[in-house]
Amino acid sequence: MSAVMDAVGALPPRTGDRVIQFREALREAMSEEMRNDERIFLLGEEVAQYKGAYKVSEGMLEEFGPKRIIDTPISENGFAGLAIGAAMYGLKPIVEFMSWSFSLVAADQILNNAPKMLYMSGGQWGCPAVFRGNDGAGGQLGSTHSWCVEALYANVPGLKMAIPSCPYDAKGLLVTAIRDPDPVFFLESERMLGDKAHVPEEQYAIPFGQAYKHREGDACTLVSFGRPVNFCLEAADELATDGIEVDVLDMRTIRPLDIDSIIESVKKTNRIVIVDQSWPFAGIASEVMAQVCERCFDWLDHPPVRVTTDDVPTPYSKVLEQAYLPNAGKIVKAVKGAL
């Protein structure tokens, strides 16, 4: 598959003037799917009465009622396991974790059960559940509440993982996640929920495993996923003022990973910088790097470069947290260093 620059097939245009927030895009995806399929229900802490800790489910209790929008006890492992059981008997649960950081107490259910059910039952019982919530440093939440779970969780076969960077993709990817027959981990970011952009009113499904090319250039391939894609775009603007044009690839899903689009771009630019908002050791950036080395080593004119956080727990202090995370400045430096 090749990274798309524009709408393919049935996908509506990315630009327009229907500007809504990222959280509203998520809500539209869920609500419209729920209107069409009564097997779908939403459960999690504070999702009903309180409209979600981050107001993603505002208005959903009123529309769908308490049988389908369910406030659970504070019991992540509990409602994750409940969702798996419900999914095995024909329902399609959407589980909201307030933060993916809190999914760690549900690790056995989401990693040891959900992705293995289909396999262990010889194809009998799948687990068509969506687990979604905020991932990554939310802004001074401290190290236990700022997890990027992608590297840790994406290591497990049998699950899919989507990580949108903008409202348009948030809606289209969540629709696909809900319709998918396998367990999907959907990683949002508290820092982006208020981001606004055009989102088509109609329901559309963005296929998994297809990167989006935000920008075209041949100096370097810039690859990222989730929130730091936005930093890459900032960096690309700045680089352009120096006459450096880069390919910016937004992976959109980590599993499946559209490695072919990355390879295709690297064969053109011969350089790659991978931006990952998580730790450097055994991260998604490391995986991309490994696959690039395996598959197009001879096309590289410079060793692949990673921009990640530092290899320490996420700092609490504002200045330290900012210093720790990737940003446009670090990316510009990395690209220039790779030229």
Place this chain on the structure above:
Amino acid sequence: MPKRIAYKIEIESISILDEHANFDESLGAGTLRDDEAVFLYEQMTIVRHYDEIAFKLQRSGRMGTYPQNKGQEAAAAGAGFAIKKHAPGSWLVPCYRENLALFLNGLPMEKILLHWMGDERGNQIPDGVNILPISIPIGTHPLHASGLAWSLKYRERVMKEARDNSVVISFFGDGASSEGDVHEAMNFASALKLPAIFLCQNNRWAISVPISKQMGSETVVQKACAYGMHGVQADGNDIFAMYKVTRDAIERASNDMKPTFIEAVTYRLGDHTTADDARRYRDPKEVEAWFNKDPLIRTRKYLEKKNLWSADKQTALEAKAKEMVSQIVKNAEGIAKPTSDDIFDYTFATLPDEIIRQRDTMHTHSLGQNPSQETLNAHTHAGAR
């Protein structure tokens, strides 16, 4: 202010057929009919033989680790039969010590052997049989049972599907009751009012850890009562008591949408699994005392007292068990070995490109994910600049 009692609880303990084969007529009336008691005695005898053969298969290298059910057959028989009779089509969510409950509800007997022989196909449950695969992580599966029960309720209330009296029953041990998952499952079942039955086989040991070290509570069932759930203790070696409490629990679940916790008091007569030697940590006197409470012995005595059983019938049954089990072993061992594609199939509903690539390269000399890496020494980067 005078002190007041905030909460008080009493838990019943039910025994109908005791270890001396005394039968409590008042509690036992209207439970199992004579022919049903005979049937369950036969079934228990067959699975006891099955267990012994499984043990031998392991010892002779024909099977992996196997957890014997020996001594606990009555709990599985009484509960499994109540489900089969009063709520057929219910979901059974097992651990590994209730084989008979699964067989009674439609699981082909070779499946369990296949599973412990290390064949994933042992978990491929036939269509129409609502039994989940054996759960190896201790205590994580009662949550799935709560989820299934939630689904039963949701399908009726939201999707307007007709509901029969199906319930969901999960099986786990005394040790499992220390796991957080079990507590979360109980809390959900109670808070969401789910048609679920939690069946804890308290066999007094979790591998080498005795119940006294496992918990500070007097009983296991009182834990469930803390969640506002009805709980009952029963003699787990008594098919009548187990049948009765399970039947009551089915009614509570399907009529009132309320969960029940059943603590079946029993004993593991064998080792934890074939990888264990319980003689190293159990007092032989304790084991001997429980051998006298063996469910097979008391059930047979009861049937003999009622003239429902004879030495001839016993001989015939043993011969039948032998023949049946040897056929089952043949079936399990006779199945063709899986092909290597099976490694990849079932990972996802539809296989993604990356898995297809791995499946394809497995049949080449490739070392990794990249088909062009067929051999490492041949430097064949066709398009390299």
